Amino acid sequence: xxxxxxxxxxxxxxxxxxxxxxxxxxxxxxxxxxxxxxxxxxxxxxxxxxxxxxxxxxxxxxxxxxxxxxxxxxxxxxxxxxxxxxxxxxxxxxxxxxxxxxxxx
Numbered sequence: 001x002x003x004x005x006x007x008x009x010x011x012x013x014x015x016x017x018x019x020x021x022x023x024x025x026x027x028x029x030x031x032x033x034x035x036x037x038x039x040x041x042x043x044x045x046x047x048x049x050x051x052x053x054x055x056x057x058x059x060x061x062x063x064x065x066x067x068x069x070x071x072x073x074x075x076x077x078x079x080x081x082x083x084x085x086x087x088x089x090x091x092x093x094x095x096x097x098x099x100x101x102x103x104x105x
Contacts, residue, residue, distance in 0.1 A: 001102045002030040003064065008071060017080035019054065024072045024098065028064035035063040036100040043095045050082040051094060061103055 008023035028034050038058045042048035053059075057072035064070065074096070082088050 001034065001036060001100055003028055003034065003036060003100055005098065005100055014076075014078055016050070016078040016082045019075060019077040022074045022076070022096070024057070024074070025069060026062065026064060026072060026100070027069040028066060031066050033063060033065050035061050035103040035105075037061050037103055038098045038100045041097045041099075043097070044091060046087060047082070047091050047094045050079040050085075050088070051096070052077050052079060058098065062100075 004025075004027040006025055008025050012020050012022045014020040026036075037060075040053075040056075040058055042051045053074060053076045055073065055075040057074065062070075062072070076096075078094070082091075
């Protein structure tokens with residue numbers, strides 16, 4: 001898929017229980033409109049149960065015109081129970097990543 005997709009900021013510091021806002025930038029590098037849909041991944045996988053999206057571009061298809069560039073927000077929080085779960089000992093970083101796929105026409 002000829003989209004450039006990058007995080008606007010490489011890192012967001014979040015305390016469990018507090019909400020946070022992160023942005024990704026997408027650019028359609030083709031000469032035609034393209035509609036895409038994304039899937040996300042949280043690593044380490046054991047921390048995924050504590051990662052909660054409130055609002056996300058990943059909930060809907062995204063259409064970008066040729067050369068169009070947009071910022072896409074993700075509003076999220078880490079469940080406060082993360083701090084008391086002994087299985088989360090040693091987990092100091094959670095990585096959120098996305099993969100976009102072209103929607104079949």
